[in-house]
Amino acid sequence: MTRRKRSNPATIKDVAHELGMSVATVSRALSRPQLLRPETRERVMDAVERLGYRPNLMARGLRQGLANAILFVAPNLSPFFLEIFAGAEAVTRDSQFSLLFGNSNGDLGSVQHFFEQITSGKADGIILLTGVAPDGYAAGERQLPPLITVLERLPGAVVPVVHTDHFAGAQEAVRHLVELGHRRIAHIAGLRRVPSAIRRLEGYRTALAAAGVPATAELIETGDFTMSSGAAAMMRLLALPQPPTAVFCSNDEMAYGAIRAVVKMGLSVPEDVSVVGFDDQNLAEFYNPPLTTVAVPRHELGRRAAQELIDQLAGRDVAREVVLPTRLVVRESTAPPTARRPGSRVRHAKRNR
Amino acid sequence: MTRRKRSNPATIKDVAHELGMSVATVSRALSRPQLLRPETRERVMDAVERLGYRPNLMARGLRQGLANAILFVAPNLSPFFLEIFAGAEAVTRDSQFSLLFGNSNGDLGSVQHFFEQITSGKADGIILLTGVAPDGYAAGERQLPPLITVLERLPGAVVPVVHTDHFAGAQEAVRHLVELGHRRIAHIAGLRRVPSAIRRLEGYRTALAAAGVPATAELIETGDFTMSSGAAAMMRLLALPQPPTAVFCSNDEMAYGAIRAVVKMGLSVPEDVSVVGFDDQNLAEFYNPPLTTVAVPRHELGRRAAQELIDQLAGRDVAREVVLPTRLVVRESTAPPTARRPGSRVRHAKRNR
DNA sequence: AACGGGAGTGTCTACGTTTACATTGGGGCA
DNA sequence: TGCCCCAATGTAAACGTAGACACTCCCGTT
Numbered sequence: 001m002t003r004r005k006r007s008n009p010a011t012i013k014d015v016a017h018e019l020g021m022s023v024a025t026v027s028r029a030l031s032r033p034q035l036l037r038p039e040t041r042e043r044v045m046d047a048v049e050r051l052g053y054r055p056n057l058m059a060r061g062l063r064q065g066l067a068n069a070i071l072f073v074a075p076n077l078s079p080f081f082l083e084i085f086a087g088a089e090a091v092t093r094d095s096q097f098s099l100l101f102g103n104s105n106g107d108l109g110s111v112q113h114f115f116e117q118i119t120s121g122k123a124d125g126i127i128l129l130t131g132v133a134p135d136g137y138a139a140g141e142r143q144l145p146p147l148i149t150v151l152e153r154l155p156g157a158v159v160p161v162v163h164t165d166h167f168a169g170a171q172e173a174v175r176h177l178v179e180l181g182h183r184r185i186a187h188i189a190g191l192r193r194v195p196s197a198i199r200r201l202e203g204y205r206t207a208l209a210a211a212g213v214p215a216t217a218e219l220i221e222t223g224d225f226t227m228s229s230g231a232a233a234m235m236r237l238l239a240l241p242q243p244p245t246a247v248f249c250s251n252d253e254m255a256y257g258a259i260r261a262v263v264k265m266g267l268s269v270p271e272d273v274s275v276v277g278f279d280d281q282n283l284a285e286f287y288n289p290p291l292t293t294v295a296v297p298r299h300e301l302g303r304r305a306a307q308e309l310i311d312q313l314a315g316r317d318v319a320r321e322v323v324l325p326t327r328l329v330v331r332e333s334t335a336p337p338t339a340r341r342p343g344s345r346v347r348h349a350k351r352n353r
Numbered sequence: 354m355t356r357r358k359r360s361n362p363a364t365i366k367d368v369a370h371e372l373g374m375s376v377a378t379v380s381r382a383l384s385r386p387q388l389l390r391p392e393t394r395e396r397v398m399d400a401v402e403r404l405g406y407r408p409n410l411m412a413r414g415l416r417q418g419l420a421n422a423i424l425f426v427a428p429n430l431s432p433f434f435l436e437i438f439a440g441a442e443a444v445t446r447d448s449q450f451s452l453l454f455g456n457s458n459g460d461l462g463s464v465q466h467f468f469e470q471i472t473s474g475k476a477d478g479i480i481l482l483t484g485v486a487p488d489g490y491a492a493g494e495r496q497l498p499p500l501i502t503v504l505e506r507l508p509g510a511v512v513p514v515v516h517t518d519h520f521a522g523a524q525e526a527v528r529h530l531v532e533l534g535h536r537r538i539a540h541i542a543g544l545r546r547v548p549s550a551i552r553r554l555e556g557y558r559t560a561l562a563a564a565g566v567p568a569t570a571e572l573i574e575t576g577d578f579t580m581s582s583g584a585a586a587m588m589r590l591l592a593l594p595q596p597p598t599a600v601f602c603s604n605d606e607m608a609y610g611a612i613r614a615v616v617k618m619g620l621s622v623p624e625d626v627s628v629v630g631f632d633d634q635n636l637a638e639f640y641n642p643p644l645t646t647v648a649v650p651r652h653e654l655g656r657r658a659a660q661e662l663i664d665q666l667a668g669r670d671v672a673r674e675v676v677l678p679t680r681l682v683v684r685e686s687t688a689p690p691t692a693r694r695p696g697s698r699v700r701h702a703k704r705n706r
Numbered sequence: 707a708a709c710g711g712g713a714g715t716g717t718c719t720a721c722g723t724t725t726a727c728a729t730t731g732g733g734g735c736a
Numbered sequence: 737t738g739c740c741c742c743a744a745t746g747t748a749a750a751c752g753t754a755g756a757c758a759c760t761c762c763c764g765t766t
Contacts (some may be wrong), residue, residue: 011723012722021745022745022747023746024724024725024745024746024747025745027724027725028724028725028745035745036745040745055723056474057473057474057475058411058415058721059723059751060723062411062415062722062723062752063723063724063751064724064751065751069453077435077438079432082430082435083430086456093456093458093463098453098470099453100454101438103439105446110446120408120409122451227635227638227639228639257639259641260641282580283580286609287609288609288613288640289616366752376753377718377754377755378714378716380753381714381715381754388714388715389715390715409751412721412751413752413753413754415720415723415752416752416753416755417754474722
């Protein structure tokens with residue numbers, strides 16, 4: 001027995017029958033109204049309204065070979081990616097497209113799974129934030145689906161990308177610290193397998209070199225972009241014989257963690273340690289102290305990616321590469337270094353909860 | 354001319370032809386393997402692999418009257434809702450269902466639009482976080498789609514709901530402040546049209562009454578759940594002739610804003626003003642100071658909602674109501690009131706950027 | 707030897723659309 | 737008056753799949 005949608009029995013056939021017309025006419029009234037006599041169109045619209053008819057999108061999709069959906073794949077559900085998602089959502093909201101969300105969870109198998117959703121016809125294209133594609137695709141054996149990458153490039157494949165200049169952004173952040181007078185500037189880097197994190201690290205190194213400050217390996221710590229990893233890294237930095245007076249973090253969340261760690265040790269930001277983040281998430285402005293950070297246009301990244309993908313699906317040609325500018329936003333987590341040596345720490349006991 | 358999916362020409366027919374079998378056999382190999390001789394099944398699987406065949410989900414969906422997708426509708430993209438989304442995602446990830454995201458943006462028209470996506474067959478059911486349904490549905494004229502609401506009830510309709518006890522949570526928060534010795538306790542409420550915000554307000558009032566503290570209208574401010582509205586509300590409270598020594602906020606974001614406002618005025622948290630939030634978003638633990646707040650099991654709310662909806666779609670019967678417990682998490686943003694009167698404010702000038 | 711039944715597979719229709727192609731009728735023009 | 741063409745509509749064939757039903761063996765039973 002055929003299982004039927006309980007909700008909407010009204011089909012195009014019902015509408016046609018109600019009016020004594022053919023289904024073709026009804027179909028045209030909906031998709032290409034200019035082909036019909038205005039009066040006929042009216043009558044159809046009336047009946048559609050009266051019967052509560054809604055076209056079955058799966059039937060339409062099957063017929064046209066289009067799902068009218070876009071799949072957004074992020075490596076996790078952190079606010080940063082979700083703010084990009086919000087940008088994409090703003091675009092699809094006014095379009096015929098639905099937005100599917102996929103969380104790859106850093107797992108390559110998942111990405112493969114999402115790619116197959118395309119060949120299965122669940123979506124027409126992918127907005128990919130993970131910078132990795134399953135083997136078969138990356139190697140070019142299997143044809144890539146309509147795809148646009150955000151922030152990360154897909155190695156070994158020519159795919160349009162919407163991103164920002166992490167290298168320049170990082171340099172600007174470090175230069176800001178140098179200009180404030182800092183010399184012992186640490187970096188809490190992101191995971192080495194994330195290309196954009198590498199670029200930020202390189203920007204850090206380059207800016208230090210340009211300022212004539214020798215790079216010190218002990219001042220480079222690594223986290224996994226989470227607040228707790230940022231806090232842990234900061235703890236290690238504070239435990240150095242000669243701790244840094246400033247820290248540049250590879251993203252905002254690690255910066256929050258770093259600030260928490262500083263405060264927990266009885267020191268303060270920016271008096272004892274200046275902290276700079278990267279991303280300028282919504283919260284940065286309201287963190288305590290408000291975070292100096294490199295603004296990444298998250299919303300715009302999402303918008304552009306969605307727009308480019310839709311254009312691509314419509315057969316219009318799209319830019320190979322869109323680079324959006326970053327911008328250093330100076331708030332209250334950075335200041336000139338003070339004479340006081342942060343090495344002499346723990347002014348008052350850490351308060352327990 | 355028929356527009357074809359460029360990516361996957363291989364259909365069930367191709368597989369059948371390759372093996373000299375009928376399409377039915379191939380179909381069965383995939384959906385009901387136990388009906389086939391093991392050897393046949395093997396051969397089919399082989400060919401499927403070889404040809405890179407993936408079933409067309411729209412054709413399957415059309416045939417079966419199922420989209421195998423769930424639509425998640427939230428009023429906005431704030432972290433709070435997205436953390437609930439993450440919970441739902443964890444469930445659908447291991448299921449046959451895809452997760453569609455819809456942002457109603459507080460707009461009733463959008464909600465209507467999403468309801469129609471169901472009758473259009475884009476999804477099989479809805480997880481609704483907005484507490485409002487389009488007129489026709491709410492009034493019972495049109496049949497409700499498979500639906501589960503989260504946190505908010507749908508007025509005038511019997512729909513399963515997964516939520517928490519806002520009333521009890523708010524009471525616990527206020528009781529905590531009372532026990533610390535506070536008497537002048539303010540509340541930064543949420544929008545009056547959001548039922549859960551009303552419940553929190555009621556919890557606040559009830560707890561105050563229970564403690565024998567008379568309620569004062571001037572101590573109740575209203576925000577719209579954003580950080581900036583929380584900051585603005587706090588500014589108004591601090592401007593009172595007799596400012597509060599503690600503030601209970603209807604959500605975490607307004608609490609962050611409130612703390613920022615306090616600090617901006619040269620006062621500190623919790624020494625001058627204690628602040629309590631509601632939700633326990635991921636960030637609360639790493640805010641500065643770490644925020645005392647009422648933990649709402651966001652992830653679990655999402656999990657349960659998705660699970661119940663999937664059960665419902667499978668024809669299993671589901672609970673009318675699931676109530677998950679809240680729990681007060683005491684961190685460092687609350688402390689006993691000090692002798693110092695916060696009225697004498699602005700100890701040092703606000704720093705400009 | 708005849709029959710029943712079940713395992714395994716094939717045939718073919720329906721799901722709800724869109725659209726290529728066919729048909730109709732009427733108006734403009736010679 | 738006859739013809740052509742175009743506007744408006746109808747007919748019917750796909751799109752790719754699932755499953756109802758039909759068929760063919762073969763084995764076990766009588």
